[in-house]
Amino acid sequence: MKVHYECFTCMANQCKKIVEMATEDLEKRRNAMFLAAKAIAREYHEDAIPAIAGSKVFLELYKFLKNDDPFREYKEKSREVAKKVVSLLRNRLEIDVKTAIKLSIIGNIIDFSVGFSPEDLERQVEEMLKEDLYVDESNELTERIKEAEVILYLTDNVGEHYFDSILLEKIREISKAEIYIAGKEGPIINDVTVEDLKRDGFERFGKIISTGTRVVGVPLDEISEEFREIFEKADVIIAKGQGNFETLSEIKDERVFFLLKAKCPAVARGLGVPQGALVCKRNI
C-alpha cells in the first residue's frame, strides 16, 4: 500500500512521541524535530510505502538521539500487561482454531502508531471478542494451515506476540508443517525483534528467524537472503498487523493472509473496510 494523505501527520506525530520518550532536553528535542521534518519530506512521496518510509525516518532519529531503542520501557509495559491478559483468557475461554485466529487479530490493538495505552487492554479485548470479523477468511486459512508443509508467521508488535502464541500453539496442533516465526533484526518502534521471540521461548512453536532488517513489515529490497528463501518456500504466510499489510499488499501473493485490526484510516481504505474492522483476509 502506497502512502495516503494521512501518513504525513501520522509519521510526524510518531516522531514527536519518539523524541519525547528519548529525551527530556528541549533543545535536543527541537533539533531532532528539525531533522524529522527534513527526513519525512524526503521519504514521503507518491511511491513510498508508509511502513518503510516511517522506519527510515525513525531509525535516522534513533541515530541522532543516540538512543537505539526509545521504546524499551513502553514495550516492557505492553509485554507485562499482554502476558497477564492472555493468561486470563487462556483460563476463561474454550479456544478453538477460529478463536485463536480472532485473538491474534485482537492482539493487534497493541500498536504504538495509533496511540494504544497498555492500561486498558483487558476491557478492549473483552469488547472485541463480542465483535465478528469484518472479513472472515479464517476457514480458508485453517485449511491452508492443515495442508501446508512450510508456514511463515510474521509477527508485529511486542505484547501482541503473546496473543500470537495462542494461535501458534493451535497451528502446531492441527498442522505438521515446518513453522518459521519472523521478528525484526533489531529494535524499531514497538515491533517484536528476534531477541524478543527468543526471550519468550518462541522456539517451542517453530524456528525463529529475522527478516534481516529493522524496517517494519517485509520490505522486499531490504530483507536478508536467508529470509527471502524461507519467504519463497512457504506455503502459507500469516502476516500480522499494518506494517506487514502495507508492504505485502504491493505483491499479489495468495499465500499471504493478513490478520489485523484496521486501526488507521489509510489502512482501512487500503483494505476496503471500515476503520476499526477486524480482518482475516487472503491477499488476492
Add this chain to the structure above:
Amino acid sequence: MKVHYECFTCMANQCKKIVEMATEDLEKRRNAMFLAAKAIAREYHEDAIPAIAGSKVFLELYKFLKNDDPFREYKEKSREVAKKVVSLLRNRLEIDVKTAIKLSIIGNIIDFSVGFSPEDLERQVEEMLKEDLYVDESNELTERIKEAEVILYLTDNVGEHYFDSILLEKIREISKAEIYIAGKEGPIINDVTVEDLKRDGFERFGKIISTGTRVVGVPLDEISEEFREIFEKADVIIAKGQGNFETLSEIKDERVFFLLKAKCPAVARGLGVPQGALVCKRNI
C-alpha cells in the same frame, strides 16, 4: 518566539485539517500533503517564528488547492456562535474595564490551531470567567489606555473579535486616544481580516487598518509602510492571541500588552506560564 519542538507536528496537523476542509478528492489531498511536507521542512528551522512559518506554508497550500479561504464556513460558524454568546454575556454581566479585558482574553479560546469547536463556547466561557488571570497586568494596561494618545488593537481570530468589541467599547469610554484596529490583509486560517472588521462595523470603535499582509501576527519584514507608521506612533499596543505574541515577543517593546490564553505548550513555555493560563502581560 522561535519555534519549539512541538511546532512541526502542529503545523503538519493544521495542514491536514486545511486539506480536509478544502477538498474531498483523496488524490488532491495526497498531493497537497506531499507539498505541505516539503514546505514545512523548508520553513521549520531554528530561526523560524511559528506564526510566520505556518502562514507561509498555509498560503502555499491555499494556492495549490486553488482555494483562497478554506476556513470560510468555519469562520462563519465561529462568528455566529460568538455573536450569540457575547450578546448573552452583555445582558447578564456587569462589565467594567477589568471584566472587559478578561472577556477579550477568554475570547481567545476561539482558535483553530488548537482544535476549538464552536459548539461548546458558552460552557467554556462560563468556566473561564471563574478563573483568575494567571498573569494580571490589567491595571497597568488600564492606566496606559487612559493616558494614551494612540492605541493600536491587534485582532486575532474570527469570533474572538466579538469579545474584543466589548473591550474596544470600554476603551472608547475611558480614553480619548485615537484608536486603530488591525486585521489581516486577506484570509489566513481563521484570522480576522480587514473585511471582517468592516462587515461587523468596527469603525464605530476606531480606524480599521490592515497589517498589509496575510501572514499571521506582526511579521516585521512583511507589514506595510502604512501599518508600520501606526505601529511606531502607538503609545499602547494591545496584541491578542498567540500569533501576535509569537511575532512581537521577538522585539522587547514595553508598549505591547499580550492578551491571550496560552493554549499550546510552546507558547506557554515561551511566556513562562502553565498551559491553559489566561494572561494579560506587558512585553518587557
